[in-house]
Amino acid sequence: MFITIDPNDRxxxxxxxxxxxxxxxxxxxxxxxxxxxxxRQLATDLGVNMNTIAVSYRQLQAEGLITIKHGSGAVVAxxxxxxxxxxxxxxxxxxxxxxxVLAGLSTGRIMQIVKEEMGELSQK
Amino acid sequence: MFITIDPNDRxxxxxxxxxxxxxxxxxxxxxxxxxxxxxRQLATDLGVNMNTIAVSYRQLQAEGLITIKHGSGAVVAxxxxxxxxxxxxxxxxxxxxxxxVLAGLSTGRIMQIVKEEMGELSQK
Amino acid sequence: MFITIDPNDRxxxxxxxxxxxxxxxxxxxxxxxxxxxxxRQLATDLGVNMNTIAVSYRQLQAEGLITIKHGSGAVVAxxxxxxxxxxxxxxxxxxxxxxxVLAGLSTGRIMQIVKEEMGELSQK
Amino acid sequence: MFITIDPNDRxxxxxxxxxxxxxxxxxxxxxxxxxxxxxRQLATDLGVNMNTIAVSYRQLQAEGLITIKHGSGAVVAxxxxxxxxxxxxxxxxxxxxxxxVLAGLSTGRIMQIVKEEMGELSQK
DNA sequence: GTGGTCTAGACCACG
DNA sequence: GTGGTCTAGACCACC
Numbered sequence: 001m002f003i004t005i006d007p008n009d010r011x012x013x014x015x016x017x018x019x020x021x022x023x024x025x026x027x028x029x030x031x032x033x034x035x036x037x038x039x040r041q042l043a044t045d046l047g048v049n050m051n052t053i054a055v056s057y058r059q060l061q062a063e064g065l066i067t068i069k070h071g072s073g074a075v076v077a078x079x080x081x082x083x084x085x086x087x088x089x090x091x092x093x094x095x096x097x098x099x100x101v102l103a104g105l106s107t108g109r110i111m112q113i114v115k116e117e118m119g120e121l122s123q124k
Numbered sequence: 125m126f127i128t129i130d131p132n133d134r135x136x137x138x139x140x141x142x143x144x145x146x147x148x149x150x151x152x153x154x155x156x157x158x159x160x161x162x163x164r165q166l167a168t169d170l171g172v173n174m175n176t177i178a179v180s181y182r183q184l185q186a187e188g189l190i191t192i193k194h195g196s197g198a199v200v201a202x203x204x205x206x207x208x209x210x211x212x213x214x215x216x217x218x219x220x221x222x223x224x225v226l227a228g229l230s231t232g233r234i235m236q237i238v239k240e241e242m243g244e245l246s247q248k
Numbered sequence: 249m250f251i252t253i254d255p256n257d258r259x260x261x262x263x264x265x266x267x268x269x270x271x272x273x274x275x276x277x278x279x280x281x282x283x284x285x286x287x288r289q290l291a292t293d294l295g296v297n298m299n300t301i302a303v304s305y306r307q308l309q310a311e312g313l314i315t316i317k318h319g320s321g322a323v324v325a326x327x328x329x330x331x332x333x334x335x336x337x338x339x340x341x342x343x344x345x346x347x348x349v350l351a352g353l354s355t356g357r358i359m360q361i362v363k364e365e366m367g368e369l370s371q372k
Numbered sequence: 373m374f375i376t377i378d379p380n381d382r383x384x385x386x387x388x389x390x391x392x393x394x395x396x397x398x399x400x401x402x403x404x405x406x407x408x409x410x411x412r413q414l415a416t417d418l419g420v421n422m423n424t425i426a427v428s429y430r431q432l433q434a435e436g437l438i439t440i441k442h443g444s445g446a447v448v449a450x451x452x453x454x455x456x457x458x459x460x461x462x463x464x465x466x467x468x469x470x471x472x473v474l475a476g477l478s479t480g481r482i483m484q485i486v487k488e489e490m491g492e493l494s495q496k
Numbered sequence: 497g498t499g500g501t502c503t504a505g506a507c508c509a510c511g
Numbered sequence: 512g513t514g515g516t517c518t519a520g521a522c523c524a525c526c
Binding site for chain 4: 512513514515516
Binding site for chain 6: 497498499500501502503504505506507508509510511
């Protein structure tokens, strides 16, 4: 399980970690029922505060992606179980696409990039 | 010119406003050379402080999308002139797509949504 | 006499105009005793407000570069007569050089650029 | 770390502060990875409002010179990483040199001053 | 009339 | 304890 954080990324660390774990789950690299690394270990590996990782896990739990059992760690609840509303999901997508348009990329090029990114999300 | 802000949105107001204006520019609803509403007026309309809107405008100027002339308002500089790097643009796209996958949507459905959103960005 | 203003330049118009006139005087294209164009005409040519040009002229007069005679226009007072203090002049120079350093240009390249710019200032 | 602001300087305080920090970075007195003083502390030291310094820091971040980590302060990102365009840099240089010419300084004297200033920018 | 800057002070987010 | 955001209100600069 490879998770990396980028200090130059302006998103908070807990969000970077949560996003990376989401990607692992989406790709199937972390399957249903599989255990996530202990908070303490992941924190040490990444060189960040334990509380920061705890926040990431809590967020993933709130979205229904993992279950945290006191004393026995966190496990992936179920792929495709994110508690989100399609309408709410569209806004970040729209913003991302807007940036591409404003950067001057053609619709064709943008669709190509979307396909590339989708491809990486379905590898497994 | 319709701009709305959502108090439940976790993003800061100034960013919501900037994003909405970017979308208007991308869609061509705000064309090159066209004037943006005065800072104070938009602030009053949205019920927020003048400074908040000023921050939005300053950010849009820093990205090269508008030019602010001290005594005479802000105008759209040039569509497709955002100072951004394709690589930096991909991360938000990837995150947005990941959310759809985790919500259980099929690749086909996701591509359909992307096409819908792209369609709205090229209306004009 | 060619003066141009750049709407994308974030400096106030009156300052752009004053700076351009200073450059003309420094280069000798506007010699001592020579008349500046009437405020009204320059304003029309540039498509700006008359008051804006008046401010430029007033600033040039304050610096001792021109004399404004009520009713008979403005004339170049004397080249090399700017009322300025060497120490005060260094700050903008230092800032300009700092920007080059931070942009990663080598000392050699920077000195070359300085020589190029100096060359253009002594054409006449 | 010595930063001073000059109330007689026409530039806004936040810009003076940003320029001084840029100079410190260019000179190497603030090296890569080194921490900047906390916003509140610098504000108190200079006797200005916290927000004013926050604006300086935000500008430096936008130029890529520092990275701000939400709960843990601001650090120098990388010397020589300013996101700027050589052409845009020349105008301030040209204006600075013009002022020297108009003050009656000889080309030789001006080049000497440039060398002096460049020397101070490469001390470390 | 426009936008720019600055202040004092409050409350929130992050680590 | 760090920075981020927002407000209300003042005063200045520009056109």
